[in-house]
Amino acid sequence: MTKTVTKIAGGKEPVEAHEPMSADELAEHYRLMLEGLGEDPGREGLQGTPLRAAKAMQYLTSGYHQSLEELVNGALFASDSDEMVLVKDIELYSLCEHHLLPIIGKCHVAYIPDGKVIGLSKIARIVDMFARRLQIQESLTREIAQAVMDVTGARGVGVVAEARHMCMMMRGVEKQNSAMLTSVMLGNFRDDARTRSEFLELIRRSH
Numbered sequence: 049m050t051k052t053v054t055k056i057a058g059g060k061e062p063v064e065a066h067e068p069m070s071a072d073e074l075a076e077h078y079r080l081m082l083e084g085l086g087e088d089p090g091r092e093g094l095q096g097t098p099l100r101a102a103k104a105m106q107y108l109t110s111g112y113h114q115s116l117e118e119l120v121n122g123a124l125f126a127s128d129s130d131e132m133v134l135v136k137d138i139e140l141y142s143l144c145e146h147h148l149l150p151i152i153g154k155c156h157v158a159y160i161p162d163g164k165v166i167g168l169s170k171i172a173r174i175v176d177m178f179a180r181r182l183q184i185q186e187s188l189t190r191e192i193a194q195a196v197m198d199v200t201g202a203r204g205v206g207v208v209a210e211a212r213h214m215c216m217m218m219r220g221v222e223k224q225n226s227a228m229l230t231s232v233m234l235g236n237f238r239d240d241a242r243t244r245s246e247f248l249e250l251i252r253r254s255h
């Protein structure tokens with residue numbers, strides 16, 4: 049396996065990383081992992097598992113290979129609205145970079161346009177692009193906010209994420225009811241207390 053410098057799409061700086069493997073190559077590592085866990089990868093129930101798991105993990109980290117530009121695909125529309133746009137309760141499925149276990153929750157994204165609005169679905173796609181990487185919730189929240197800002201040139205962006213970490217529930221401290229809340233406010237969401245509280249108030253409402 050050669051170590052190369054790969055530009056991770058969407059990241060600000062090129063990061064040093066390995067070239068990704070094919071699903072078949074990655075499956076071989078899953079097969080070894082099963083052996084390492086004392087399992088028999090040859091038994092009937094596990095025969096397709098290494099390749100299945102490899103493909104699943106590739107999908108769950110496919111956000112590394114997406115670019116914001118392709119994802120937005122030009123879906124920006126001229127608008128003179130300067131009212132807040134909020135997309136609430138976007139499902140969030142990510143993987144924690146410490147344990148490779150799921151982070152499950154939801155995310156609320158708001159922005160105040162400055163001349164253009166973005167296609168509604170694209171906000172959810174931006175969330176998925178950063179969620180489908182190995183993450184900590186703080187970075188995930190910040191990357192989503194910054195991407196929405198960069199793409200829309202908005203006056204401000206607010207992102208709140210609330211999620212449960214399987215590494216805290218299934219193992220470790222085994223806390224089943226704790227959730228982590230993170231928020232990032234940019235532009236006038238940061239500078240203007242009224243904008244921020246309108247956002248937080250809208251999130252709190254059930255409809």
Ligand SMILES: Nc1nc2c(ncn2[C@@H]2O[C@H](COP(=O)(O)OP(=O)(O)OP(=O)(O)O)[C@@H](O)[C@H]2O)c(=O)[nH]1
Pocket residue numbers: 144145146183184185186213215216219220221
């Ligand atoms: N800040 C932050 N911490 C996280 C996130 N996901 C997992 N962690 C924490 O990362 C830490 C890793 O700590 P370590 O002591 O190295 O790992 P560990 O022995 O598995 O820790 P325990 O989970 O406490 O058993 C733990 O406290 C996790 O709860 C996240 O998104 N943000």
Ligand SMILES: [Zn+2]
Pocket residue numbers: 144145146147148149213215216
């Ligand atoms: Zn974890």
